[in-house]
Amino acid sequence: MTKKRIYWICQVGGWTALILSELAIYTLEGEVTTGDFFFALANILVCVLLTHFYRLIVREQNWVSLPVYQIALRVIISGLSLGLLMTLMNYPIDLKVLKDTFKSQPYIFFADWLSWSKSMFMWVLSYTVYHYVEHKLDAEIERILLKTSIKESEAKVLRSQLNPHFVFNALNSIRALVSEDPSKAQQGVTQLSNILRNSLLADRRKTVELREELKTVEDYLSLEKVRYEERLKADFHIDPKTVYLQVPPMMLQTLVENAIKHGVQKAMSGGFVQVTTFLEGDYVHIHIRNTGILAKKDSIDKQKEASGFGLENTERRLHLLYGEDAKFRIFQESEEVVRAEIIVPTQTEGVFKSGSSLSFSKLTSQTS
Template sequence: MSRAKVYWLLQIFGWSAWLANEALLYDSHYEGILDWLGAALLNFVIVIVVTHNFRKVIKRYGWVELSINRVIPRILIAVGAMSVFMAFVNIPLDSYLLKDKEDADLWSLFFIIQFIFNWAKPIMIWTLFYYASHYFERKSEVEVDKIRLESSVRETESKVLRAQMNPHFMFNALNSIRALILEEPDKAQKAVTQLSNILRSSLLADRRKTVSLSEELRTVEDYLALEKIRYEERLQVRKNIYPETMHVQVPPMLLQTLVENAIKHGVSKPVKGGFVSLETKMVGKNLLIIISNTGVLESTDSGGFGLENTAHRLELLFGPESKFKIYQASKDVVTAEITIPIPSIEPEKETPFSKISNIVKPKVTI
């Protein structure tokens, strides 16, 4: 139903109920219900015209936009003027209807004030209802606009965060490939393919909110293969991936960023190098990702831009139920844990993976 129809229904119903009640009150003291109903009908038409024109004034001059300190005096003056008008319409009407039943002088100051106050009450109630409806309508619109703005900001932030790639990795990877071109051209060619895969994933990251864990792991494997060229035996990789986690959706480039930080702040610093361990498993209805690496957690900025924004990215996509924490697991091991809630898993997807997990145990590669 349109706002105009609702407005007119409320106008007709509200004033009909009010004036019918007034007519019944008069008839309980005086005879002649038909006369009072006729007077009520006349008042019904007049008061609707008056309040409807008052509504036009409110809309034309933007009273609903004014502060409460500015609008209250205007309302009081307008309600007073309308009450005076309706009083001077009804005093001669009541004088005619009560000419044989009432000896009181309705034109006395006491009765004039009484008429004005009697009409001020319903008109003030009408005004309060009108402003209340506009207040809740505007509040609803503000909430909708706020939600739209927040959604837009969240989407923009998410795109920016998804598109991050450390430029140092690019320089290091290109230098490593350059060193391989003459000595091991086949290996260099494979490295170029792996680097192009990573770049493609990075470029597509701003177009997709999530990717499957299996796709993300392929990017991580390409990244680790390139880093393996640089660090050789100094970098040891361990993986423990449960099959039932492979279809779960994760933020693109999330694991790559964490693995990159693990190598940068852990493996690259010790002379003997270190290890990076990646484990994924289901814990209830949550995906748990555990990344461990050789190193000591720094007290200041331990992860750079990507690590600082990991928790923020997860919250943008999965809400407050998602979690990210990084801690010193042992004397020389740093562990990062990611928890991603799974809203719903289709039964047909659960059954095959659960069967696979019962038959095939996860393999650990070192």
């Protein structure tokens, strides 16, 4: 049943029940003529028309968006005004029927006005309160949807970020391999293509399986290995129970890229990157250790300034996706080792494949 139909049922049914009940009480006190019955029907019609006119004004002027005190003032004035109109309409009939009563009780007019105003006020108040609450709920829903839309848009932008300097360096490395090692150059093009594809797909998916993210890291490190050769070593300690769990796309690659750019690259003799994952309760832990020194010990804000977009990207994405359930920190583990830690709630898509594991021997051989 539509709102419009419910409204008219309540309008006609409510006023009919009220006025006919008063007519029934009047019948018990004296004789009721056919004229009284038709006059009661006329009252019903006028009440419906007046209150419907009030409804049109409320909707046209959008009263429900006003402050509460302004709405309250309008409700009181409307109730008194509508009650006065009904009293004035009934006054000629009442004066004719109750002529002697009006002479002995001159204030009966105000009693009738108060009676009609009470009925009108109850209708006006009920209608206004209902639509005021409905308006507030709709506004809150719109606010939440808008906030969610903004967060989703921001998250898509963050997920699709890829450092253009990496692409530039990777293309230069592949160009150098074209004449030296064509097969390796071909492999490099495939790896770069995989990374770019995952970057483009990242804005369509909130999370991916950890194994997909590790494959992106594998391709990334393989391309970086062309530049750094023996100066770059990689080590992986992956818990097989974590490989099918969901993590934000391109996040791990961003942190590994940050580890190389601000750690291994600055070390005179090169360095290492170590990725470790394990389960602890209902959370998956991801640790990235690398050669490096923070701009200032125990200062993540300083590291953000030194690292550029990578760490800020990670922290904002985790907050948008998991809220307070996710944790991220980066700190100086030892004199020449930096560690970044990510803790996110465990999520899976489909049935967890127990006992399954990935082989990282190929990755280790390519990057160590």
